[in-house]
Each structure stands twice: as C-alpha cells, then as structure tokens.
Amino acid sequence: MAETRLHRLSIGLLAVIAVLAAGSLFLVVRTGGQWALVLLWAAVIAATHSLSVPTPSGKRINLAIGPAVAAVLLLPDVLAVTAAVALGLVGGWIVLRWRSKTDRDADSDYVAESISMIAFGLVASTMLGGIAGSTIPFAWQQLLSVTAGGVVWFILRALVSAWVGTEREDLASRYLWLLALEDWTVALAIFTGGALFGMTWLVMGLWAFPVAILPYAFSHLAFVRYSSTRVTYGQMIRALAQIPEVADLAPRGHSARTADLAVAVAREIGLHPVEVTDLEYAALMHDVGRITLTEPAILKAGYTDEDIARWGAQIIAEAPYLQEVSEYVRVQHSPYRRPGEAKDPDVPMISKIIKVASAYDQAVHEMQMSPLESLERIHRGSAYDFDPDVSSSLRRVLVQRGVVAA
Amino acid sequence: MSRAAVQRQQKTKIRLAVGFGALGALILAALVATPWQTFPDLRLWIPFAAAFVYFELHAVEVNDRLFASPSIMVLLTAAVVFGPGSAVIGAAAMAAVGLLAPEDIVERRWFQPIVNFGQQVASATAAALVLSLVVGVGLSEGASAIDAGLWRIALGSALASITYGLVNYRMVLFIVGRVYGRLEVRPWSHIGAILLPMTGMGFLGGMLGATYLEIGTAALPLTAVVFFVGYMAFESYARLREAQESTIRGFIKALEAKDLYTRGHTERVARFSEMIGKQMGFDGTQLERLRWAALIHDVGKLAVPRDLIRKRARLTDEEYEVMQLHVHYVEDLLEDVDFLRPMVKIASNHHAHYDGNGYHGTGHEHGEAPCKEACILAVADTFDAITSTRSYRVALTQPYAYAELRRHAGTQFDPEVVEAFIAGMESSGHRYGSSVELTEEEARHIAEEGLDQIRHADQVHGRNFPLAPTSKETPDG
Numbered sequence: 001m002a003e004t005r006l007h008r009l010s011i012g013l014l015a016v017i018a019v020l021a022a023g024s025l026f027l028v029v030r031t032g033g034q035w036a037l038v039l040l041w042a043a044v045i046a047a048t049h050s051l052s053v054p055t056p057s058g059k060r061i062n063l064a065i066g067p068a069v070a071a072v073l074l075l076p077d078v079l080a081v082t083a084a085v086a087l088g089l090v091g092g093w094i095v096l097r098w099r100s101k102t103d104r105d106a107d108s109d110y111v112a113e114s115i116s117m118i119a120f121g122l123v124a125s126t127m128l129g130g131i132a133g134s135t136i137p138f139a140w141q142q143l144l145s146v147t148a149g150g151v152v153w154f155i156l157r158a159l160v161s162a163w164v165g166t167e168r169e170d171l172a173s174r175y176l177w178l179l180a181l182e183d184w185t186v187a188l189a190i191f192t193g194g195a196l197f198g199m200t201w202l203v204m205g206l207w208a209f210p211v212a213i214l215p216y217a218f219s220h221l222a223f224v225r226y227s228s229t230r231v232t233y234g235q236m237i238r239a240l241a242q243i244p245e246v247a248d249l250a251p252r253g254h255s256a257r258t259a260d261l262a263v264a265v266a267r268e269i270g271l272h273p274v275e276v277t278d279l280e281y282a283a284l285m286h287d288v289g290r291i292t293l294t295e296p297a298i299l300k301a302g303y304t305d306e307d308i309a310r311w312g313a314q315i316i317a318e319a320p321y322l323q324e325v326s327e328y329v330r331v332q333h334s335p336y337r338r339p340g341e342a343k344d345p346d347v348p349m350i351s352k353i354i355k356v357a358s359a360y361d362q363a364v365h366e367m368q369m370s371p372l373e374s375l376e377r378i379h380r381g382s383a384y385d386f387d388p389d390v391s392s393s394l395r396r397v398l399v400q401r402g403v404v405a406a
Numbered sequence: 407m408s409r410a411a412v413q414r415q416q417k418t419k420i421r422l423a424v425g426f427g428a429l430g431a432l433i434l435a436a437l438v439a440t441p442w443q444t445f446p447d448l449r450l451w452i453p454f455a456a457a458f459v460y461f462e463l464h465a466v467e468v469n470d471r472l473f474a475s476p477s478i479m480v481l482l483t484a485a486v487v488f489g490p491g492s493a494v495i496g497a498a499a500m501a502a503v504g505l506l507a508p509e510d511i512v513e514r515r516w517f518q519p520i521v522n523f524g525q526q527v528a529s530a531t532a533a534a535l536v537l538s539l540v541v542g543v544g545l546s547e548g549a550s551a552i553d554a555g556l557w558r559i560a561l562g563s564a565l566a567s568i569t570y571g572l573v574n575y576r577m578v579l580f581i582v583g584r585v586y587g588r589l590e591v592r593p594w595s596h597i598g599a600i601l602l603p604m605t606g607m608g609f610l611g612g613m614l615g616a617t618y619l620e621i622g623t624a625a626l627p628l629t630a631v632v633f634f635v636g637y638m639a640f641e642s643y644a645r646l647r648e649a650q651e652s653t654i655r656g657f658i659k660a661l662e663a664k665d666l667y668t669r670g671h672t673e674r675v676a677r678f679s680e681m682i683g684k685q686m687g688f689d690g691t692q693l694e695r696l697r698w699a700a701l702i703h704d705v706g707k708l709a710v711p712r713d714l715i716r717k718r719a720r721l722t723d724e725e726y727e728v729m730q731l732h733v734h735y736v737e738d739l740l741e742d743v744d745f746l747r748p749m750v751k752i753a754s755n756h757h758a759h760y761d762g763n764g765y766h767g768t769g770h771e772h773g774e775a776p777c778k779e780a781c782i783l784a785v786a787d788t789f790d791a792i793t794s795t796r797s798y799r800v801a802l803t804q805p806y807a808y809a810e811l812r813r814h815a816g817t818q819f820d821p822e823v824v825e826a827f828i829a830g831m832e833s834s835g836h837r838y839g840s841s842v843e844l845t846e847e848e849a850r851h852i853a854e855e856g857l858d859q860i861r862h863a864d865q866v867h868g869r870n871f872p873l874a875p876t877s878k879e880t881p882d883g
Contacts, residue, residue: 058643185635192631196617200629203620207556211617215632222639226646228744233650235743240657240705246735247709290660296713318656321649345587348755 006167007104008109014093016056017114022087024165028083034076038084041071045088050095053190053220054227057273064092065153065187065196066216069146072124073198085121089114103328105168112164116157124149142199150191154184163325170400172270179273189219237281254361259283262357265390271349279350282328286354288312289329305333328354336387352387356394359386371403419517419585426524426581433527434502445499446492446771454484455500457633462504466637466644476558476637477504477610478533478570478604482563483629485534486615489551492544494534501530520869525577533570537562537612552619559616560609567608571601599690619742635696661708665715667796668707674838676700678831685830686778694780699752703783706735715797730765733757737768755780756787759805759818781820785811785827788819793839799849801840804831 021042027033044067052060071084093110128145137145158180165176168268197212204211244250262283266276289312293299313330316322332354334347356378363374375395398404437443445451458480465475481500485493506528510519540562541554551559614632618625655673662668679700683693707715710732714725721729733754740750754767755776762773770776776784792807808828815821840849 063655135751137622139621143624185638189633189635189639192628192635196628196632199621199624200617204556204616207560207613208615211613212609214606214613218606218610219639220635221642222636226639226643229643229646229650232743232745233646233653236650236654236740236746238737239743240654242739243661243705243709244708246738247711249709291708294708294710294712296711303777315657315660318660319649319653320656321652322656 010108013111018090021090024083041084042087046091049092055183055186058177066190069194070198078125080123081125112160116153120149120153123152171267174270241284249290249293250287257361258358261352265393268393282325283354356386356390423520426521430524430527445497446488446496446769459504466640479607482608482611483615486612487618490538493538497530497534501526529570529573532573533566536569537566559612564609567605647746674790676784681830682782682827685826699749703753703756706732709735734802753781756783761821762815781823785823804839
C-alpha cells in the first residue's frame with residue numbers, strides 16, 4: 001500500500017525533475033549560454049550515475065556527486081548547473097531503465113539521490129555566485145561553496161533515504177539515518193575528487209585528471225577490499241557458528257534462523273548499525289558453546305543452558321575483536337525481570353533480542369508449534385522472561401513478513 | 407645463541423647505531439650550513455611534519471606482512487610546496503622528527519630509533535635531492551617549482567619516490583645483513599610490489615604539491631582530505647583483515663585447548679607450513695593462502711567426539727570412518743566462505759599422499775597428486791603429530807620424525823617439501839618432541855603404562871609435557 005504511494009511519488013518527482021531539466025536547458029539556449037558544455041556535464045553525470053562503490057555500511061553510493069561538484073565549479077551560473085544536474089539525473093534514470101536494472105525500489109532510491117543532488121547544485125552554485133567579488137581568494141570561494149553544498153547534500157541524502165526506507169520496509173528511521181551517515185568516508189573521497197578536478201582543470205589542464213582521479217582510485221581500491229572482506233568475515237563467523245550443528249550437537253539451521261530474525265527485530269527497534277552487526281555475530285554464535293558437548297564426561301554429568309552460554313562466551317572471548325559479542329552471548333539467558341524485583345537494567349538489548357529470537361525459533365522448529373502459538377508463548381513470558389518491547393517488535397516483524405496475521 | 411654471539415651482535419649494533427646516527431647528524435648539519443638551502447616557512451612545515459610523523463607511526467599492513475604508509479606522499483607534497491630552495495632541508499628535517507615513537511622512549515629502545523634516524527634522513531635527503539635536481543635545474547633563484555612545468559614535477563616526484571624506496575631498501579639489507587647475518591630479507595621480485603604503489607603515491611604527492619602552487623592555500627584542506635580518507639580506507643580494511651584472522655585463530659585455540667592432545671597443534675602446523683613456504687620461495691599471497699589453509703585444516707576435527715581423539719587402543723573401522731569425516735566437515739563448514747574456497751581444497755587434502763593414495767577431499771581423484779600446498783600441510787601436520795604426545799603413544803624425538811618423513815618421501819610425502827622442511831627447521835634451531843630416545847614401540851608402551859612414569863622426562867622444548875586427561879577435566883581449563 002505504502003509502496004504504491006511511494007512509487008507514485010517517485011515517478012511524480014522524476015517528472016518534475018524532467019520539467020526542470022527541459023526548462024533550464026531552454027533558458028540556457030535562449031540566453032546564449034554554453035549549452036554544449038551543459039550537455040557534456042549532463043552526459044558525464046548520467047554516465048557516472050550507474051557506477052557505484054560499496055560503502056562500509058554495506059550499501060552502495062554512486063559516483064555522480066563527483067562530476068556534479070566539478071560541474072558547479074566549471075559552469076558559469078545557477079541556471080547552467082541546474083540544467084546539467086537535472087538533465088544528467090534524467091539521463092541516468094533512462095540509462096538505468098535501459099539496462100533494465102530497475103524496479104520500484106530502485107526508482108525510489110534513485111529519486112532520493114536525485115533530490116539531494118539538485119539541492120547540492122542549487123546551494124553550491126548560488127553561494128558561489130553570491131560570494132563572487134568578495135575579498136575571499138577565488139579558490140577559497142570555490143571550496144567554501146562546494147563544501148556548503150556538500151554538507152546539505154550529505155545530510156539531505158541521509159534524511160531522504162531514511163524516510164524512503166521507513167516507508168518501504170517499516171525499519172526504524174534512526175537505524176537507516178545512522179546507516180546512511182556511516183558512508184561519509186566514501187562520500188568524502190568522491191566529493192574531493194570532483195572538487196580537485198573543478199579547481200585545477202582551468203590552471204593545470206589535462207593534469208587535472210590524475211590529480212582528481214588517482215586519490216579516488218587509491219581509496220576506491222581500499223573500499224572495495226573492505227567490503228569484500230566484510231562479507232567474508234560474516235561468512236566465516238557463520239561457518240564457525242555451525243561447528244556444533246555439523247557435529248549434530250545442535251539443531252541444524254537454528255543459529256542462522258535466530259540471527260536472521262534477531263537482525264530484523266533489531267532494525268525494527270532502531271539499534272545502531274554497529275550494534276546490529278554485533279548482534280548478528282552474537283546471534284549466530286549464541287549456541288557455539290554446544291561444541292563442548294563433544295566431551296563425553298560433560299554429557300554424562302549434565303549441563304544447563306547457562307553453562308552452554310558461558311562456555312560459548314569463553315570460546316568467543318579468545319577472538320580479540322569479539323569481546324563485546326562474547327559478553328552478549330554470556331548473558332543471553334538473563335531474564336528481563338525476576339519476580340518481585342525491578343527489571344534488570346544490566347542486560348544489554350542485544351542479549352534480550354537474542355533470547356526472544358532463539359526462543360521463538362525453538363518453539364516453531366523444535367516444539368512444532370505454529371507461529372502464532374509461538375508468538376503467544378513469547379508474549380506470555382513477557383515482563384519476566386522476555387522484554388515486552390522486544391516481544392512486541394517481534395510481533396511487528398512477523399506481521400510484516402506475513403507469518404502471522406495483523 | 408651463545409653468549410659470545412650475543413656480545414658480538416651487541417657490538418655490531420652499537421657500531422651501526424653510531425655510524426647511522428653520525429650519518430644522519432652529518433647530513434642535517436651539512437644542509438644547515440649550505441647557503442643553497444633555506445628552511446621552509448614554519449607555518450607550512452609544521453602541518454606537513456605533523457602529518458608525516460602521524461603516518462610514520464601508523465603504517466598500515468596493506469598486503470600480507472607488507473607495511474605501507476602514505477608518508478612518502480606527504481614528504482613529496484611538502485618538497486614540491488617548499489620549492490627547490492628549501493625542499494631538501496625541509497624533507498630531511500621531517501624525516502628526522504618522524505621517528506619520535508612514544509613506545510621507543512617508554513621502553514628505552516635505542517638501536518632501532520637511532521639507526522632509523524640515519525636511514526630515514528639519508529633516504530629523504532636523496533629523494534628530495536632528485537626532485538630538486540629534476541625540477542630545479544635551469545630555474546632562476548627563488549623561482550617556484552611550478553615555473554619548471556608540471557611534467558618536470560610529475561617526473562621528479564616519481565623518480566624521487568623510487569629513489570626513496572631503493573635507498574631505504576639497500577640500507578635495510580645492509581643493517582639486517584650486519585646484525586643477523588642474513589643477506590636477503592625479500593627477493594628482488596617482491597620489491598617491485600612495494601615500489602609500484604610507492605611510485606604512484608609519490609607521483610600523486612608531487613601533483614598535490616603542484617596543485618598548492620597553482621591554486622594556493624585552498625589546496626591544503628583538499629590535500630589533507632586525500633591523505634586522511636585514503637589512509638582511513640586502508641586502515642579499516644587492514645583492521646578488518648586482522649580481525650578476521652585473529653577470530654579464526656582465537657576460535658581454534660579455544661576449541662583445541664579443551665583437549666590436551668590437540669592443544670596448540672594448529673598454531674604449530676601454521677608456523678611450520680609458513681616456514682616451508684618461505685624456504686621454497688613462496689611470495690606474500692601464496693604464504694597467506696598457505697597459512698590460512700593450515701589454520702583451517704583441522705577445524706573439522708573440532709566436531710569429532712573427544713573420546714575418539716583420546717582413544718588409546720587402535721580405532722575400529724567404524725571409528726576410523728568417523729575420524730576421517732573431519733576432512734569433509736571442513737568442506738561442509740567452510741565452502742560458503744568465498745575467499746577460503748582455494749584454502750579449503752588445500753586443507754581437505756592434507757591426508758592425501760604424494761603418490762595419489764591416502765585420504766583426500768571431495769573433487770580430488772584417487773591417484774592424482776595433491777597440490778604443493780597440500781603436500782606442505784601434510785609434512786607439517788605429520789611432523790607435529792610425531793613430536794607431540796597422542797593418546798596412544800608419547801611424543802617421539804625430532805630425528806625420529808625426520809627419519810620417518812624421509813622414509814615416506816616419494817610415496818606419502820613430496821621429497822622436495824620434506825627436504826625444505828628439514829633444512830628450514832635446522833636453520834631455525836628450534837627443537838620439538840621428546841628429548842629421550844624412544845622407539846615407537848616404547849612410546850606406545852609408555853602411553854599404555856600411564857603417563858605418570860614419564861612425567862620426569864618433561865624436557866619438551868617450549869611446552870609442558872602433556873598430562874593424561876582425566877574425566878574430571880572441564881572445558882574451563
């Protein structure tokens with residue numbers, strides 16, 4: 001429902017951008033402006049829109065802001081900049097459609113990017129026109145204008161994409177907003193490349209290409225490697241978490257399903273993206289202590305869930321970068337509140353989420369209960385075993401997934 | 407090492423420190439005295455020197471064991487900005503302060519900092535001299551580097567960074583050769599891998615300096631962003647890589663520790679494998695692959711019931727089957743980890759024989775020879791098994807392990823790998839296994855008799871002699 005509305009809004013905004021592009025280009029031609037240069041920059045912006053780089057947050061950011069920064073610095077006025085950016089955006093959208101890489105989500109993401117790009121062009125070139133003729137040296141005028149525009153662009157981009165994400169997936173806007181802000185290093189690298197090109201092209205000629213592109217290329221290499229290592233790190237933790245399952249000491253698939261559900265709940269609640277990653281690792285490994293059951297003596301002597309949690313935490317604690325994850329695993333069974341006591345404030349949210357997600361998955365897959373019965377079971381345990389906030393978030397996630405009816 | 411050798415090394419170190427310290431001081435004094443060089447504007451020098459010091463202290467491991475830092479970029483940007491008349495003294499002074507590492511001062515290390523001082527001042531001076539010559543020849547006095555034309559700055563900074571790299575490398579070779587008696591730290595083919603990115607960074611540094619000369623101070627914030635964003639990107643990548651490796655190491659350590667017979671096994675096999683790889687001239691990427699394969703080779707065994715690993719009697723056929731399954735457990739577990747796929751193939755063949763027999767992983771034909779890396783892993787794994795105490799026999803001696811490896815060379819083991827291993831082990835001087843001569847029969851007999859009797863023979867190099875596991879043992883231990 002919300003999706004259709006969002007899509008209609010996106011198409012409407014695209015139409016507005018198209019009108020803006022046509023109108024400003026018409027005015028540029030009418031006033032005898034440099035329309036050929038405008039078309040050139042529009043083409044570069046359109047082309048770079050389909051090139052993107054993976055960011056530390058796991059999303060991608062496209063390179064079009066680079067040429068847009070250069071265009072602001074090298075085109076004569078606001079009108080020409082608006083024409084180039086708007087035309088480039090429309091062109092980029094056509095390229096995207098033509099390569100058939102688009103669906104409704106891509107459309108709304110694209111429009112979210114576009115709005116902030118146009119805002120950037122307007123702010124930066126208006127400011128550049130405004131402070132022209134002041135006593136500030138010319139290069140500083142350029143730098144200050146694009147920086148101001150860049151700040152507006154980055155914040156607007158994070159806000160709009162958070163809003164779009166909330167509309168589309170019912171995720172907490174805080175989570176999405178923080179996620180978008182994580183991308184600042186990549187954004188800054190692309191942005192600086194554009195600024196260096198725009199500021200050096202007129203004085204250095206062709207040398208502007210290596211000056212602008214080389215630094216970005218170095219960072220690009222690192223960003224790409226970082227994101228692929230991030231993926232394999234996650235895969236490796238997933239693999240290690242499965243050792244007890246391979247040894248038939250834990251039910252197959254339980255840790256992966258628990259992690260999947262826990263991450264969905266955490267995003268719905270609005271945990272910080274860094275915490276969501278920790279939560280994912282902790283949830284994947286919450287049963288890793290079961291590997292201890294390869295020891296026949298322990299099987300014979302008996303053990304409790306708390307023992308499993310403690311042994312798991314001890315194993316994880318040997319990894320220097322997973323100290324916090326180890327702590328979350330250790331306290332995963334702590335009850336939300338003991339009868340007659342106030343709620344225990346020391347249990348981290350991450351552990352409470354794992355407790356709920358794991359209990360739900362156990363109910364569904366081991367006790368053969370229906371999703372609704374399982375959810376009821378969690379709700380009955382709320383306020384003592386489970387945190388009520390987490391269990392109601394679980395309900396919302398399950399409704400969203402269509403597992404239980406609203 | 408004998409005491410005389412230690413004393414000799416200490417003397418060499420003092421001589422080197424005095425020599426290099428004097429070299430650095432002399433260069434600086436000569437630069438201060440010459441009228442041809444004047445010290446650059448401090449308002450420019452201080453920020454560049456601060457960035458240089460920061461990057462020198464925070465080198466990033468970009469590739470396996472290959473450290474790099476953007477300090478060469480900062481050095482050349484600064485040299486171009488200072489201009490030919492101040493570049494050499496400015497760069498030399500930056501290099502001189504670049505070594506004030508707080509840890510060295512706290513721990514009162516003197517040899518490394520003093521030698522590095524001379525080495526860095528000399529390399530920075532050589533680099534800045536090359537740059538100044540390429541850029542400055544034919545320029546009138548006081549002219550900016552930009553008057554020489556951008557292509558001369560580009561060429562000069564690229565050549566300067568190559569000079570910096572080569573001078574630095576020659577000196578490291580010299581120092582290592584004197585102190586440790588080794589002449590090669592890295593084969594020449596590997597130097598290219600360092601010089602290429604270094605030249606790129608140097609060139610870029612020079613061009614950023616030219617940008618400053620063209621557009622003025624507004625270039626400085628942009629340059630700073632280039633330095634720091636690039637640095638942060640590589641740094642976070644390097645940290646993540648380290649996290650990845652330390653995670654798997656930690657996990658395996660924790661899981662192996664539960665069993666006295668396997669404790670430390672993976673770490674030792676990884677160390678032996680890396681040593682063989684180095685002995686056979688593997689490069690950084692190959693060594694990294696080998697190390698990872700060694701780290702994961704026994705992950706599957708962690709899922710095998712403990713009583714099987716501890717069993718004193720010979721395993722029944724059925725138990726043997728379960729035990730061999732661990733090879734496939736590795737495949738099941740780790741095949742979904744993209745970058746580990748080639749390593750899983752190596753690891754799952756660590757029981758395969760050189761002549762194509764033995765137990766091998768999926769996708770490997772019977773009769774087909776396993777890859778070099780798998781052969782290395784097999785030798786390292788077998789050596790550690792022989793020299794460690796197992797449930798059915800106590801540890802045997804190192805010479806016995808050598809003999810055993812040589813006896814099966816050509817059938818079970820790759821002869822080339824066996825010889826590389828023995829050569830490497832002998833030159834390292836480490837000793838593993840029992841110090842008491844035992845035949846295999848005796849070793850089995852002692853294990854059956856109980857380990858109490860041999861507790862007094864616990865002279866195993868670097869480790870406590872493993873004790874018999876008891877049923878009371880908990881995983882907390």
